[in-house]
Amino acid sequence: MLSLLWLLIAIPLASGLLLLVLGRRADKWGPWLGVLAPSASFVMGLIAFFQLADRSDKVVEQNLYSFIPVGDLQVDFGVMFDPLSAVFVLLITGVGSLIHLYAVGYMADDEKRRAFFGYFNIFIAAMLLLVLGNNYVMLYLGWEGVGLASYLLIAFWYNRPAAATAGKKAFIMNRVGDVGLVLAIFLIFAKLGTVNYVQVFAGVGTLTSGTILVLGLLLLLGACGKSGQFPLQAWLPDAMEGPTPVSALIHAATMVTAGVYLIARSNPIFSANTTLQTVVVSVGALTLLLGCVIGAAKDDIKRVLAWSTVSQIGYMFLGVGLGGGAYALAIIHLLAHGFFKANMFLGAGSVMHGMQDQVDIRRFGSLSKYMRITWLTFMMGWLAIIGIPPLSGYFTKEPIIAAAFERGDWTSWLFGGAALLGAGLTAFYMTRLFVLTFHGAKRWTDGQHPHESPPIMTIPLILLALGSIVAGWLMSTSVLEWLEPVPLPGGEAHAPVMPHWLITTFGLVLSVLGALVAVALFRRGTALAPQPAGPVVTAARNNLYTDAFNEVVFEKPGSWLTRALVYVDSKGVDGLVNGLAALVGGGSGRLRRLQTGFVRSYALSMLAGGVLVLGALLAVRFG
């Protein structure tokens, strides 16, 4: 199996292309082919995983063919299967298959569901290429592939202006990050002459501290773009305009974690510079608070979940930024998050399915009586994300918080405090979401008849809920061991600034407190229309004015520049060209009048010409 790793990528890719090429002929069986392809990859990934576990070196590298052989630039189309890739492959194909299955039910009435599954499979293929590549160019290839799939799927209902705009927004903001990644790859090649992971990481020691800092910041920009981290977070919540399975698969469980993968994979670069690590940690801490605060003020069920994704990925950035053993903590949080967030997104989709696509949580309430399975599974996700033991979030988030307290200087208090505060806020807004959706009085709009979703949608929910329950314990024991080679000796371990049991207690108390406050506030429901609020809530409702900031600082000057360039183009460049043409055209129009059609005037001009020539000859001869 380990020699056939390329099949993991090739199967979903072939299936996706087939679905897109065959057109309507594949309408009947297309979705099932779409489910089969990632499932096949999952089975193969599982076999490869166990074979890898038997090997002592725990890494398989394989060059399939020479991709770009140009002079010094030698890029192979190569795959690498190591513990980090392995867990990502299992997450992508495992959760991906479940979401594909769910989507068969969710998209059953959509006319274009065949194309939907085509894009979905292509996304899986690109994501697998991203995590399986053995060099930065392969990673970039997958990176752009998932970006494309994400764009196509966000704008899947492109006849809705909001969806089309959201697709464009995601694409453009991702471009900003991609520029960073591309420049980083250029820099790597310029300085080290190779893009292969093993060779690059072996050469990191020869780089100067400044180069590493620039390189790391560029990689971080790329990671922020893909993972929706500050300052490029604005596209992710808007991406919820896509169908709900897309939100679950791409914008919660897998694609947005690509940034975390990039940093974890490049950990020798990030570990080599403490300033760089501090920047990553700061981005993570800032984003996790930003996501919590905004998430607490939103009323759209999918947007709350989206902001909570932003916030949870902030935790992962915090983890990878801390370096050392915290890399693995970030990865296990990523895996656990993949389960419980996909579970909650699919649960939200199930709620929307039963409530005629209503997304406003103020218009739900009391749904626990009508959607038993959705309620129970969502509850597992909710308990997991707020970190109640023994669910997965507790086992994966709490160690990150503890690790944040181990930086050894005053920043421990800063980042640890942010992580703790984030845990409390997370508990608050997730409980608000849960209580408003499933409990309290009915606040439905007229004509709603909520009902449980069909089994094809509830079975993935149940499986993901089970994952949310058991994953945490599994993660914190065996997976952490499994990932052992990944964290390199980074910064020296410091003693935490306060005892570990105290941190855990604080975390739990804050989570429970946040949840209780939310229950107390929203047990009886909420107002149906936005209420006047203080400056903080108003700011949070407006995404803390980050969109406004982007608009004023980037978009407005950009459009002014564009307008100025258009003016220069139309008046200057076009003016010159059109002026010349008008001059020649006008002159010709006047000269044309000489052609009168009278033979005698032609004869006269011939005579005049003849006399002139004769006169000139005579003048030369005798003059």
Added chain:
Amino acid sequence: MTPMWYIVLAAVLFTIGAVGVLIRRNAIVLFMCIELMLNASNLALVTFSRINGGLDGQIMAFFAMVVAAAEVVIGLAIIMLIFRTRRSASVDDANLLKY
């Protein structure tokens, strides 16, 4: 009588022909004026041949005559066609080919 007078005669004939082409409208008259110019040049050629004592000019005059004969055939045919379609032999009526 010096050959110079033949040259003068040729010049006068050519001028009459040229002025005729410029001021007359009737295609037949125009045509005759062109013939007049051709013959004026023939006369000049023969005269120069005489002055120089060679045969070149005379040979060229014969050439000009042959060409003129061919031209008459074609020219008259064109004038006939114009007259048939326009019921007029005035060259000013055939003025479609213009700006």
